[in-house]
Amino acid sequence: MKYLRWLLFPFSLLYGLVVIIRNWFYDAGLFKSREFDLPVICVGNLEVGGAGKSPMTEYLIRLLKGQYKLATLSRGYGRQTKGFFLADRINTATQIGDEPSQFKHKFPDVTVAVCEERVEGIMQLKKDHNLILLDDAFQHRAVKPGLSVLLFDYNHLQQPKLLLPAGNLREPFSGRWRADVMVVTKCPDNLSEAQMTTCYELIAPLNWQPLFFSAIAYQPLQDLQGKPVDFNIDADTTVFLLTGIANPKPLVQHIGQSTSNINHHNYPDHHQFSLKNIAKLAGEFSACKSQKKVIITTEKDAQRLGVHELLPAIAQLPVWVLPIGVNFLNNGQQEFDKLVTNYVREYTEHN
Known part of the structure; x- marks a missing residue:
């Protein structure tokens, strides 16, 4: 794999040149970045794959939904529909994408929309809402958000900063300086001062860019309808883990703290599960002789299991579903919440 990356390196140089020119056109005003007369918060990252954007978006929903008429707007990756689409609870991941489906399932009273063109999506939503949350839109320069939250996966910070296709970066690492707020996600719960210092040195935020640290907060098991289940994983439990996410390693490590008996059915990110996949899982589960066994999946994967066939x-x-949340470290939650709520309140009052 390492040698393949080096073979792809010339294509990364070409890709990087295109991205740099594109960003320069936006920075110079040759390409238009649209601002809106309502607060717009963008959650994104520089890498391909999961840095915890969905849990962060859900955190912001919980923080703000009681005070504002908010809507989430996503591209709807992997959906079979096109254009602007308003979600309801009966929509499946094939219609709106797995992350938007997850948002609507968990927050039925919040407006969830998908649209490839975020400007068009915001224009549709701004008539009936006073706050927009953009999920995974840091590279969507056609919109200029009022507050941009950029996430970094702690486990990837020390990896080589190579652009696609040789690496995992969507744009040069210098793009981080467009962010208003930075959060290092998936940190160890016992993150030390020395580890935090290393993160600061690797990211090198500007003086006005606050940097926060968070860990994954695993929640109690639920059924596919979101209801709590009474099941305790212990050393005698055999777990059949079904995932189609970018980085299942933290989840495997978490379950591994309770049992070493893990049968992982691991598929690529956003994988559309087939009847063949489920039949294979069911066959292995039935053949397992363990007296205590269970199938566990993630919230995002659960949305793709909900298709009719x-x-x-x-x-x-x-x-069962294992939900996750965000746990801010180093007493950062209060400061983060204040920063976000102050932005929304001051923008709303000013306008």
Whole structure:
């Protein structure tokens, strides 16, 4: 794999040149970045794959939904629909994408929309809302958000900063200086001062860019409808783990703290599960002789299990969902919350 990356390096140089020119056109005003007369918060990252954007978006929803008429706007990656689409609870991931489906499932009273063109999406939503949360839109320069929250996966910070396709960066690492707020996600719960200092040195935020640290907060198990289940994973439990996410390693490590008996059915990010995939899982689960066994998946994957053709097969299996949240470290939650709420309040009052 390392040698393949070096073979792809010339293509990364070409890709990087295109991205740099594109960003320069936006910075110089040759390409238009649209500002809006309502607060717009963008959550994004520089890498391909998961840095915890969905849990951070959900954190912001919980923080702000009681005070504002907010809407989330995503591209709707992997959906089979096109253009602007307003979600409801009966929509599946094939119609709106897995992350928007997850948001609507967890927050049925919050408006969830998808649109490839974020400007068009905001124009549709601004008539009935006074706050927009953009999920995974840091590289969507056609919109100029009022507050941009940029996430970094702690486990990837020391990896080489190579652009696609040789590496995982969507744009040069210098793009981080467009952010208003930075958060290092998926940190160890016991993150030390020395580790935080290393993160500061690697990211090198500007003086006006606050840097926060967060860890994954694993929640109690739920069923596919979001109801708590009474099940305790211990050393005697065999866990069949079903994932189609960018980085399942932290989840495997978390479950590994309770049991070493893990049968991981690991698929690529945003994988559309098939009846063949579920049949393979069901067969191995049935053949397992363990007296205590369970199937666990993530919230995002659960949305893709909810498509109609899979429901009869899934209904025959004990599939539980392990939700995750955001836990700010180093007493950073209060400061982060204040920064976000002050931005929204001051922008709203000013306008």
